[in-house]
Amino acid sequence: MDVRFGASVEEFLAYLTDLGLDHVELKREYLEGHPDAPTPDDLGELADRYDVSITYHAPFRDWNMGSFNDDVRRASVDQVKASLDDAVTAGAGAVVVHGGSVPHRYPEWVREKAAENARQSLLECAEYAREVGVALCLENQPRSGDKRRYTTTPDDLADALAAVPVDGEHLGVTLDVGHAKVNGYDWREFVDRFGDRIRVCHLHDNDGTADQHDPLTEYREILETVPAAYFVFEMKAADDVARSVGADVPPLDAELAVDG
Numbered sequence: 001m002d003v004r005f006g007a008s009v010e011e012f013l014a015y016l017t018d019l020g021l022d023h024v025e026l027k028r029e030y031l032e033g034h035p036d037a038p039t040p041d042d043l044g045e046l047a048d049r050y051d052v053s054i055t056y057h058a059p060f061r062d063w064n065m066g067s068f069n070d071d072v073r074r075a076s077v078d079q080v081k082a083s084l085d086d087a088v089t090a091g092a093g094a095v096v097v098h099g100g101s102v103p104h105r106y107p108e109w110v111r112e113k114a115a116e117n118a119r120q121s122l123l124e125c126a127e128y129a130r131e132v133g134v135a136l137c138l139e140n141q142p143r144s145g146d147k148r149r150y151t152t153t154p155d156d157l158a159d160a161l162a163a164v165p166v167d168g169e170h171l172g173v174t175l176d177v178g179h180a181k182v183n184g185y186d187w188r189e190f191v192d193r194f195g196d197r198i199r200v201c202h203l204h205d206n207d208g209t210a211d212q213h214d215p216l217t218e219y220r221e222i223l224e225t226v227p228a229a230y231f232v233f234e235m236k237a238a239d240d241v242a243r244s245v246g247a248d249v250p251p252l253d254a255e256l257a258v259d260g
Contacts (some may be wrong), residue, residue, distance in 0.1 A: 003029040003237050010038075037219055054090055058079065063076040102114035126166035135172045173197045
């Protein structure tokens with residue numbers, strides 16, 4: 001569920017289960033922005049009622065675990081820890097996290113501090129994930145022309161994980177196949193490299209020029225090959241989920257208008 005979705009969580013759960021799907025990932029931006037967002041307790045009850053599994057996506061729009069501003073770094077870590085706490089309450093299986101970034105244009109000493117802050121932040125969050133018993137899953141990000149991101153390549157992702165001495169059960173991987181594609185990598189390279197450490201898989205498509213998050217219809221091989229516990233159609237619009245699975249159903253907004 002993206003902050004751009006107008007539906008409530010329950011409306012979206014009814015929609016996706018009608019499509020034959022059984023998992024929902026909630027971005028914290030959605031939960032902060034929607035006026036009817038459920039509490040973690042309520043979310044757990046909704047998941048039981050609709051018989052779906054849950055993952056959380058830790059906030060990233062206004063937060064940066066690799067910020068060279070130490071106050072921002074610590075506040076970002078607190079946001080991830082809060083997501084882990086909510087995941088425990090809701091019965092979620094994992095929390096997806098981004099590894100931080102720093103602008104390319106900044107001087108080397110700033111970029112060095114930002115990289116160390118990103119490592120320290122991931123360590124603190126992974127240790128907390130181990131403490132509360134929910135997997136924290138580091139996502140491969142798309143490249144940025146403005147910012148250095150630390151997990152855009154298989155080598156970089158491996159280095160980020162190796163720098164944090166927390167077991168794979170509690171510090172896993174989110175494989176984003178669209179991000180891999182726009183960066184010029186086949187998603188299979190990440191499977192070969194990280195294998196069973198992949199707990200979450202984000203599904204979306206692009207034309208190779210930008211991170212467009214288009215519907216992905218050719219996903220069967222991914223489901224059969226990626227050893228993830230959770231697969232997520234990460235779309236900009238709820239109706240693109242239906243387009244991905246080839247379902248001939250009314251758009252979600254139209255359904256809401258009829259129901260209203």
